[in-house]
Amino acid sequence: MIARVRGVERFADPGERTLAALLLAPAAVLLALIVVYPIGKLVYNAFFDLRLSGGQHAPFVGFDNFASALQDGIFWNAVWVTVSITIISTIGALLVGLALALLANLPYRIQWPVRLALLLPWAMPLAFAGLIFAWFFNTDYGVVNDWLMRIGIAPRSWLLSPGTAYAAVCITLVWKSASFIALILLAGLQMIPRSLYEAAEVDGATRLQQFREVTLPLLVPSIVVALIFRTIAGLQTFDIPYTMTKGGPAHATQTLAMLIHDTTIDYGDIGYGSALAVLMFLLSMVVTALYLRRIQRD
Amino acid sequence: MNTCTRFLTLAAAVVSLAAVPPALADTVLRVFAGGPQQRTDLTRKMFDEYEKSHPGVKINLESGGATSELQRQYLSTVLGAKDSSLDVLILDIINPAQYYAAGWIEPLNGYLGVKDAKAYMSKYLPAYATADVIDGKVVALPDFADAMFLYYRKDLLDKYGVRPPTTWNDLATVSEKIQQGEKNPNLQGLSFQGAPIEGAVCTFLLPYWSQGKDYQKGVKLDKKAAVNGLDMWLGMVDKGVAKKNIAEVKTGDTVNEFMAGHVVFAINWGFAWDLFQTDAKSKVKGNVGVAKLPAMQGGQPVTCIGGWQWSVSAFSKNKAEAAKLVQFMSSPDVSKYLSINGSLLPVYANVYSDPAVLKVNPWYGLALPVVESAKSRPVTERYAEVSDVVRTQTSAALARVQKPEATVDEIDNRLSRAMR
Structure with missing residues (x-):
């Protein structure tokens, strides 16, 4: 009898650890279902020759899928396109974003038009941005060629040659992501106390010196956050090149995410596509780990 | 009536409306009918005819995908997940082989009473006996031809x-x-x-x-x-x-x-x-x-050669009814209707010389030999x-x-x- 009462008491008044476990359990189960299980299944699939078009039987092939990926020029091309597009668009977006943030931080009387202009590209769906810029760069009907012709330069087919198609995709990515970076940097700028600038002015610092000695160092934490977000998003680049060029001409603008999409959704080659996805996952992990180490050091 | 009662009455009305079944014995067929190029407007009219002559069957038309590639992507997702929400599918001529190999479409021999698949398909233009018969099984029936x-x-x-x-x-x-x-x-x-x-x-x-x-x-x-x-x-x-x-x-x-x-x-x-x-x-x-x-x-x-085929999804819960609809949509009457109203090429050779069809499409005399000798x-x-x-x-x-x-x-x- 006494034991039972104790049991009930323990249930009614659980220790702190039990309570913590009980309260965390629903979230843990949910995460396991929607994160751990799919990732586990993906890794598992990567070891089978699993095809949507291949009927029911899917033989175990060990590391074959990974081996074919590592021997495939198209895979390495996609890795190169993904990494280079990420670097170029991140640096570009950081520079443009910083300029936009400084502009938006100027003491205008009416601030909302500037802020709205900052928000709009960010709020626009990626696929829209891709389609809009595809029209801008269209050979026959695009505004880019229209401007060129007005100043007497011959129009060209932007999305048909590898170099210019690549550049067009990068420009679109910079346009699309600069405003997000600007928002983060703007928040950072507003955290810098006015008094620091006043002190710098008393010391006779020019505007440029103020920017270099006060603004930039205090902005570094925001810049790092912006870089992390942008790099991870950059590695996942899909929508914009998909809507602008479909990865073409040939494979000049095909990113890893697009190659995975083509392999799994179009070819129905789930096994090989999963192996590609695992490799892309590893790439993201490496990059994220590098950033995390940098943050911990700071 | 206070706000609360009014709200309750409204809610009750909505619930009762939603709960009314669309006549008890109705079979509802969900059909993926392609995009504007497959003329879903004309398909809908044919479905209306079919509903009139087959009381108890309701057809829901689902359309989407402006190009063959987009439609293939959509169907791959639905069928890859073994989803039973589609009963009948329209397929580009290039797809039945893949879909049958994947186990996504139902062989129709049993439903159509087919003994010899090639002989059964001989009433259509020759290209369709190649595209729609796999391993001796009729896996799709042609809707309209194209070239x-x-x-x-x-x-x-x-x-x-x-x-x-x-x-x-x-x-x-x-x-x-x-x-x-x-x-x-x-x-x-x-x-x-x-x-x-x-x-x-x-x-x-x-x-x-x-x-x-x-x-x-x-x-x-x-x-x-x-x-x-x-x-x-x-x-x-x-x-x-x-x-x-x-x-x-x-x-x-x-x-x-x-x-x-x-x-x-x-x-x-x-x-x-x-x-x-x-x-x-x-x-x-x-x-x-x-x-x-x-x-x-x-x-x-x-x-x-191009053209579009009707197939029954292997995951459909109404395969027999679906097969009947597919058979209807691949009939000479529908072929004639589509060619007169949409200049969609007939899948039957004799429809090309039908006077009503030739009146709208005077070039069909030339089209028939082209389509008959077209390559896959x-x-x-x-x-x-x-x-x-x-x-x-x-x-x-x-x-x-x-x-x-x-x-x-x-x-x-x-x-x-x-x-x-």
Whole structure:
């Protein structure tokens, strides 16, 4: 009898650890279902020759899928396109974003038009941005060629040659992501106390010196956050090149995410596509780990 | 009545409405009927007829996907998940082989009482016995046929006293003559599909086939003939007959530019006729001629077969009812209706000579032999891969990103496994 009462008491008044476990359990189960299980299944699939078009039987092939990926020029091309597009668009977006943030931080009387202009590209769906810029760069009907012709330069087919198609995709990515970076940097700028600038002015610092000695160092934490977000998003680049060029001409603008999409959704080659996805996952992990180490050091 | 009671009454009304079943014994068939190019408007009218003559059957039409590739992506997702929400599907002619191999579509032999599949399919045009019969099983029935034709501006050809060309070289000569005579820098001699879309697979194969070559499972790509074909298209660009950015041109671009009067010759599918003749935007009404596609020098004229099929999903819960609908949609009456109202090519040879059909489509006399001798793109369960490689590489060659030789090598290498 006494034991039972104790049991009930323990249930009614659980220790702190039990309570913590009980309260965390629903979230843990949910995460396991929607994160751990799919990732586990993906890794598992990567070891089978699993095809949507291949009927029911899917033989175990060990590391074959990974081996074919590592021997495939198209895979390495996609890795190169993904990494280079990420670097170029991140640096570009950081520079443009910083300029936009400084502009938006100027003491205008009416601030909302500037802020709205900052928000709009960010709020626009990626696929829209891709389609809009595809029209801008269209050979026959695009505004880019229209401007060129007005100043007497011959129009060209932007999305048909590898170099210019690549550049067009990068420009679109910079346009699309600069405003997000600007928002983060703007928040950072507003955290810098006015008094620091006043002190710098008393010391006779020019505007440029103020920017270099006060603004930039205090902005570094925001810049790092912006870089992390942008790099991870950059590695996942899909929508914009998909809507602008479909990865073409040939494979000049095909990113890893697009190659995975083509392999799994179009070819129905789930096994090989999963192996590609695992490799892309590893790439993201490496990059994220590098950033995390940098943050911990700071 | 206070707000609370009013709300409760409203809620009760909504619930009771939603709970009323659509007559107890109704079978509801959900049909994926494709996009605007498959004329879902006409399909819906046929479904209305079917509902009238089959009380107890309701048909929900689902449409979407402007291109064959987009539809394939959508259906791959639904069927890959073994989703039972679709009963009947419309499929491009290139897809039944893959879908059957994947176990996504139901063999119809049992439902149609088929003993000999080839014999059963002999009432249709010959191409469909190849595309829709796999391992002796009827896996789909044709809705409408399609093939590529050469559309031309009758008024311009008459003005310069020339006849529709029979070889690609002829076409270039005639175009140059008309383009020079018209002195209109925006007038293109020839528009064809160079963008990396499904149509570009036909662009690659047309001049190749014309040299008497084939490309199927177990039939190796003849590299020399394939390079000749790409060189022929690039020659059209060099001569100024086709525009420089031909690698951007999709099926719809050719239609729109021909309709606007900017094109002398256009390669396109049969459905374009209806648009040229009846679309409000068309500036070429009454001036459109149709001919067989030209041949390579010393080769045979040949075209690419297309067309759409009805299939029953392997995951449907109403397969028997679905099969009946498929049979109806593939009947001579529907074929006739579609050709009169949408100039969609009939899948029965005798409908081509039906007077009512010929009145709307006077060129059908010419169309029948073209469709009967049209060639099939590679029939394989890995067609999606074949198509992707061929169209991406062809478009890159037309964009001059790579030489024709390198293009053909790349196609041959990449597809060696899929085409084995």
